[in-house]
Amino acid sequence: MQKNDNISGILKSVSKPGRYIGGEYNSIIKNKADIKCRFAFAFPDTYEIGMSNLGVRILYDVLNKESDIWCERVYAPWPDMIEKMEQYAIPLSSVESGDPVRDFDLIGFSLQYELCYTTALRMLKLSGIPMWSKDRCESDPIIIAGGPCVYNAEPVAEFFDLINVGEGEEVLVEISRLYIEMKEDGSYSREAFLHKAASTIEGVYVPAFYDVSYNDDGTIKEYRPIFDDIPTKIKKRIISDLDKVSYPEKLVMPYIETVHDRIVLEVYRGCIRGCRFCQAGMVYRPIREKSPETLCKAAKCLYENTGYDEISLISLSISDYSKLRELTDGLLEWTDDAHVSLSLPSLRLDSFSEELMEKVTSVRTGGLTFAPEAGTQRLRDVINKNVTEDDLKRTIGIAFRGGKNNVKLYFMSGLPTERDEDIVGIADTAKTVVDCYFALPKTERPKGGVSVTISVACFIPKPFTPFQWEKQDSLEELERKQKLLKESITDRRIRYTYHDAKVSRLEGVLARGDRKLAKAIALAVDEGSIFDAWDEYFDYERWVSVLERSGIDTDFYTTRGYAEDETLPWDIIDAGVTKAYLLRERKKAYAAETTPSCAEHCNGCGANKLGGKNVWCK
């Protein structure tokens, strides 16, 4: 009988059954007899989203390069499938073998954004694995978390046995090897394994090994390790040389359409810019580039093994790559002839050039996206987004003359020091773009008129940024500002979309939360919360209710603002950048003073102490 035969009736009754079948070209099947460690890489969102994640692709490849480890993928089933699984008592299983997830040795969850927490926990429930780390027994798998959320995973820390802080290529293999070793020499027990991992593998955080005490006002008093031989602060792991680290030569080819169905080339890690709201720009430091030779070789190889007709160059700000011309020229040597197009998801307003646009759009037309982030120069200086209105005008001119008539602009509202004039400034900035179009002679304007979309997110203060102590705007204030902006837009060619302030409120709570939140999260899962990032499943009322019943005052994590001398929930982690640097940047923000990029000047952020072969910090 074939893998999915017994559930064929169910597969025929759910939406998009292609999500659940596996058997993709380039997916990895191993002989169980040769395997000493079965690793389930779990992505707490749909197959279509999870298959697009670069981290999963990299780590799947790295783990499967080990002959005695078999890494398989697991995604969250859509609620219609979950209903059937619960009705027929079918446990969550992996995509490759179809084996129940609870039979694996290690399960690694990739936590990409806070709103996936309930989905991850629901996946544990569907697997028949206890949700709380303390409730698991010797026969249960070890549950691991990794990804950007673990820079403050405290709200979910007690659900995970082990947390991988930082880049996972080396750590996950080391964890698996330790597991195999201890199983083989008979020294394995959950406690012994976790203890050894925490004390010998850098970047491993075992939450249960740290007691947290609180002050009377609810702030954290201290983190106390319960063993002498585990670190008092967990230093994030980085890959030292990105030219030497393994990068996939093959990609699992999804049969169904996924979100990013293309070749993704990771050009470098880190960011030289230092935007003060941006967590990624801080926690992925130090900047480490790949060489154009490494990248060109990888691109050709991936093309031959996948047949994709698009290569996307990704990094936090692609135009800051020091060898961008060598890279694009190297790729264009063969991509045009092979009918392969290049795309760049992130462009900065100040470094966008005609040449670059020419290269990336040789096959495609359409729109361009830029992120001024704030509506006035003053506020852009506060957040250290070093772009000016002149940059915007120049860039938009190039885009229009290049035939683009569809411009999307990203902004935030609720930023520190923000006043109403900054909100109105967003509408003015959009109007400037429309005016740029009509300032062009008619013959140079792209056909079909102009369309400007402004997309406004609510600012959420994030750990390890200069704004980590800031107050988050209240729900009412965010909604008032949304209304103000709506009223300030008078031009019909400007389309305005904004994030739900309620979602941002919850994200704010989870982003800077502590372990006291765990009870509320578990309750939300028990009462049905899942896919919180999906509008159709986000239930704000339920969240308000479970938080209230768990005795949580959400203002404490949002509108309160954190004191500079308070112990922060994420002080248990050492992400490289120092608190002294973040504080310096915070003071400069209040003075509306900008900080030059790493390419111009070393600002002493502290990430260089992590090492790593890089261009900018020596």
Next chain:
Amino acid sequence: MVQVNNNTPIVLRVKFYKKGSLQYISHLDLVRTMMKVIVRAKLPLWYTEGFNPKPKLTFAAPLSIGTESMCEYMDIRLTEKIPTAIAKERLNANMTDEMQATEVYYPGEKLTALKWLAYEITLEIKDATPELAEKINSVLESEELQVFKKTKSGEALVNIKPLIKSASARVAGQRIMISCILSADPSAFLNPEYVIKVLKEKCGILSDDNLLEERYSIMRTNAYKENMTLFS
């Protein structure tokens, strides 16, 4: 980049099967998949002209989700003739076990000559008795078979009987097998799911409350031309 393409493309036909888990892949997803398979297979692909050149693939009678097939046909356009054995080998190396080419050739007929398709429907149900097979046969032999069917203008009650060339049921072990030949003409295409739908309504089989124990599978087995000779 605009590529000038003076040559008339050469059509290469691939007969392939698509079975097992791949029955859950939609036609659109199949097209997307095949686009990458033919690139990986390094065939001398002919690209469409214009601003956004693409290879061109044509399929006969799209297969719907939930139906397996031993006889799918796809036409690929090439710039030059290559030996069919090499094309077959390279295509198969770039597809998984559940989808493989069985014949690759330069066709004499157009895909539109395909008019009828044969299916084997397997019912895995608790009471797979001769009596039930008999009942199914009597339903299938009725003068008229009215069923709500998707049409261009929404759902309508349609008599599908004229779209059924032949259909008969028999008991095979614990199962009931139905062999049928249905219209594949694009203007009067009959999805075999409608045969299931009729039988669900008239014979009360395949309840939706017991999806693990009562189930069915459909396999497309053969393709015919108008005169009922085999399509190739």
